Each structure stands twice: as C-alpha cells, then as structure tokens.
Amino acid sequence: MDIQVAKKKLGLKERYALMTRGLGWETTYQNMDDVFPMDSFEGIRIHDWEAWEDPFRLTMDSYWKYQAEKERKLYAIVDAFAQNNGHLTVSDARYINTVKLFINALAPLEYQSHRGFGHLGRQLRGVGPRVACLMQSLDELRHAQTQIHAISNYNRYYNGMAEFRHHFDYMPYLQVPRSFFEDATAAGPFEFITAIGFSFEYVLTNLVFVPFISGAAYNGDMGAMTFGFSAQSDEARHMTLGLEVIKFMLEQDPANVPIVQKWLNKWTWRGVRVLTLVAMMQDYMLPKRVMSWAEAWEIYFEENCGALFRDLERYGIVMPPCVEQVRKERDHLSHMAWSQFYQGRGTNDFHTWLPSAEEMDWLSAKYPETFDRYYRPRFEYWAKLEAEGKPFEATGMPMQCQLCQIPMFFTEPGEPLVLAQRHRHHDGEQYHFCSEYCAEIFDDEPEKYIQSKIPVHQIFQGKQFPEGTDPTAEGFNPGAAVGAFLRLDPASTGNFVGSEDEANFNMWRGLTRSND
C-alpha cells in the first residue's frame, strides 16, 4: 500500500531564495574581488550580503507571466488608439507639446536607466540585489520601448519628435536630463543605485508620474495614460528596491551613513533641478490643468517623503538641507522656467505660447504669493508685444550653470528680483553655478564637471556646425548652421500659435466633425 505524502509547498520567500540566491556561489579559483572589481572603491562597506532582504519576490516565471500580461494589454490599447486617430481626442493641440517633452527628455532616461541597472546587475556582489537590478534593467528597456512605440503615433502627425535620439545628445535643454543621468552612470554602483533607485525612483518619481500621466488622463490622451500606467506598475518594485538598498547600506556599517547622506543631498538637489521641466509642463502646458506644481510638491514630497525621512532617522539620516531652498523656489520655479522657454523658443523642439487671461487667473489662484507680483507683469507685457506684431524673443545665448546645465534664470531664494549666481575656481579656470547646492556638488568632484559640454559653450567653440562647415566663409549664418547640426526642424520651433501643428490639428479635427 502506498502512503500518500503531501508534497510540502515552499513559501514565497523560500521559493524566491532558492531561485535567486540559491544559484549564486563564492568563486574558488578566482578571487571574488577580481570578479566584482567595482563594488568597494566608493567606500561603502558591506560585511554580509546575505543580510539583503529581497523586496519583491517575483521569480522569473512570475515575472514573465505578469510582464507579458501588461504588454498584451498595453499594445492592444496603443493599436486601438492609433487606429482610431486617438491624437484627435486630446483637449487641445497645445497638449501634444507635453508628449514632445516626454519623448525628448524622459524616454531616453529610461534607456539610460536600463543600461545603468544592467551594469549593476553584473557588478554588485550580492545575488539578491543583482537579480533585482537585472529585472529593473529589463523593466526600463520595456519602458523605453513602449514609450517610443506609443509616441511614434504622434510622430506621424506632429513636429518635434522625429529626431529625439539626436536631440538628446545635442539639444541645449536636453543636456539637463542627459547630464543628470550621465553623472549617475559615470558614478560607482552604490552611488548609481542611491541616485536613481532611491532619489529618483522613490523620492521624486511621483512628482514626474502624477503631472504627466494625470495630465494625459485629464487631456484625453489615452495612449500616454496607458503607457504611463504600464510603466508605473513596474515602479512599485523599483521604489521598493531603492528603499531596501538604502537601508541595507545604512545597516551594514555606520561608516556608510555619511556617504549615503552626501549622495542623498546631491541627488535630491540634482533631481529637483531636472524636475523644473515637469513643473513648467504642469503649470503652463496642460490645457486642462490637474493640479499645480506647488500642490503636487505638497502631496508627493512634503507628505510622502516626510514619512520616508522619519523612517530613516533611526540610522542618522536627515532630510537633505537643499529641501529648504526647494521650498522657497516652489512658487517661482515653473514661472521662471516658462519665461526662459518662451523667450528661447527658436531653439526648442516643442512649441511654447503665452498663458491666456483665464490661465493667468488660475496661476494667480494657485500662486497667490508670487504670480501677480513677479510674473504676470512680464506675461502681460509680452502679450502686448505679440498683439503689436513685435513678439519678444531672446537674441542672446543664455548663461548656463556648470553643474545642472540649466540656464541661469533662478533667482536668489528670498529675493525674487535678483538672479542668483555662484562662482568657483579650479585649476586656473573659473565656473559659474545657479545655486550654492550646484556649486557644492562641483566642489566635491570638480574633475568630473570641468569636462561638461555646456551647450552654449559648445556652440561658441564651433562644435555644433555640420561637418565640413567653414565659419569664415562669406555669408556664414551661425544660427542656421547650428540648426542644421541639431537637425532642428524650424516648423517644430517657436510659438504654438501660427504653427503647422495648430493648423493641422484644427483641420483634421474639423474633418471629424463635418461632412464637407
């Protein structure tokens, strides 16, 4: 007689451990330090990789199953959106400029993140974090792919997206997100995962997600909303990985605490500076507004990150000091940025425009301390110039911060009529910064940032002319040469009003509503 023996089912934690750590080993005929040469030079000390707690416990079979389900749903919606001319259901064609901002400035960061986490998936000694990083690398590649795929539909009809790959390497404003990420990928693995896995993916992620994807939902963009939700479904795992890494480092050795604090300080600041683009998008570029940047900051940073930093206090970590300045800039940020993008509109690959009277009233209501006093006057003056047929446009190239590479339009915290600047010297050269916090990051690693290819300086060095250009030739037009080098389609630049996008959208939408 056979005795039935119930098969013992392993719990989730045990299954996961067997399928991940269970596959790792200590090398015998090669030194572990030679196999993992990059995980000690930053000064982070890990004594026991086994103490790593796996945040999510998705074994590969579950990963494929659920990711495949997300993809099936996503592509079905993207196909339907394309087939049904979904682009014509958006609130207003101005909205499409937020999609351009997304493909140019954010989708390439997903790809860079894919590369960065792939690197970590090789270089971190612990099997648990290596597996988590590999999954994140796959997720980020999927995000880049799905975003490019979904936005390709808009590219068929509107300007400013076709050269996103080339623009990411050379367009002035895009060097802001690019230099942010390259700073991280050029760092060691522990700084990278603190910068991206934690500071970006945990602390700041909601401040990117809510504006763009809620903006899409409010403005009738099913395509963006869909890829946004699809990407976000991976973000919960990313956030959890980032938080676990921080805690793991802090728990392994007290010597790690000041290093981690320094990175949190640096990357919170660098991240908020990049989010200037998002603040501007949220307050100025959504025809149907969701909430102001100030409101998003209150919910997704002050409330959410308040809880997070309270949790980290037990390790001796404090809220980064730069947050004080971010708070002072909160009610100024989007207005300063939009002013810059409006006046520099000849070199953007998306359109800008002046806020309407109704939109200025919304801004007044959302920013009662600042908008009417400091920003409405210039917008009203510029509107007057536009009405007179003499629109204001900057004719000079902006001074840019050596670190964040943003044009130096930030005002002194507490002095909204004074442009801020800081100065440093290194090895016989001088450098300028938008803020004390950017200057301090420079102070810590000047050799890194003296190499920065500041866009305006690259132009003046003659490095942004097409191959074979002779700048001394008769009739040389530097502006046209730079435009050709950048592959910047003039139809994609300038004011939305009077643009090809505006005319086309109105014509096509008109066609859906009449039988003529």
Add this chain to the structure above:
Amino acid sequence: MPVNALKPYSFPAEDAEANFHGARLVYVGWDRHLMFATPYAWPLPPDLPFAAMTQGPMADAFSQHPDWAKIDWAAATWTKNGEAFVPDFSASLADNGIIHKDSLRFTTPGLTGIGGLGQ
C-alpha cells in the same frame, strides 16, 4: 576633493580659453530686468573696446527693453563675479581686466523695469 575612481582620473577642462579660437567668453546680466530670463553669453575678442560690447552684442540683446534707450551709462554700476567693478569704456576688455568666463552684472539706477516691477 578628488574623484573616487578605480584609475587615475584627470581630464582637461572642456571650456579652456584656447578652445574658443581667439575669443574669450563673457557673460553680462542686467539687474532687475527679469524680462531677460538669464544673463547672456558671448565669445568676444579680448581687444574689443568695452563700449563696443555695450553698443554691439549687449544692445542686440537688451535694446528690446523700453529702459535700454534711457540708460545713463555714467550712472550705471557694475560687478564682476560678484565684486564691485568700474569699467573703462574706452579700454579693451583685456585692459579692463576682464578674463575668460568673467560674469558681469550691471544696474541702472532709476530704471526699474516694466511697470517699475523689476521685469
């Protein structure tokens, strides 16, 4: 502080003056005229007279503002990299001690921008 790296980490400055074909970068910002979002940057010949800078590139950039035509240059005050600076309009940039990547700011007393609001 040196960069933490696996190998010696030393690279030339990307924006050394030698890379600008005989010009030096100069930045100029007009205080309390925030209609101009940032100071502007130009590559200028070191022997350019200071007045030629104000009448040339600076005028190109700033003359769109109604206050520009009213500027009394004798009354304007300047800083260079945050320190007080008194330019000699007839001397060259170099003879004024303006070196590569100096950041100049000027204030025009009595001219307070659009509607007197610093714009």
Add this chain to the structure above:
Amino acid sequence: MTRAESSVFLALQANADTRELVEAILADNPHATLDEQPAMVRIIAPGTLTVHAATVAELLGRDYDLQEMQVNLISLSGRVDETDETFTISWAR
C-alpha cells in the same frame, strides 16, 4: 514630543480587474481611506496596510494570487513585505 504618524498608500489603476481588490482592501483595513482620481485610486492608511489574498478570492469567487496585483499597481509608499497570503506595506517595521 508627538510626531505625525506616517501614512502608507497603495495606488492602483481603477478598472474592472481592481474593483474587488479595492473592496477587499478597504474591508480588511477599516483605518484606510479611499482617494479617487481619474483612472486610478489611492488607498491611504496611517501606519500599516495589509492586503489578504483570501478576502480578494472570496469576493472574486476564484483563487487569487497576490502577485496578480503587479499588473495594476501604480505606486506605493512604505516598506513592503510579501508572502503567499498577504502583501503588507508599513512604516512601522
């Protein structure tokens, strides 16, 4: 000195697949509140929030693998602990 108690939240897509999930979470976590946004919901709770697979399964009328939640999860706040039976987020760990 009293300190604000930290809240956790779970943000989910609002669609046909999450209806029973949201109902189950609210039933099991009476201290939680629901914040409805376009196309998504946020479930916010002071301290700790726990999702029980059994409750969801009961409402769905079928077995429920908690990892199915991955497909519709948007964001969360708090430290995660995942088992076959429960998915917990908490600042109280």
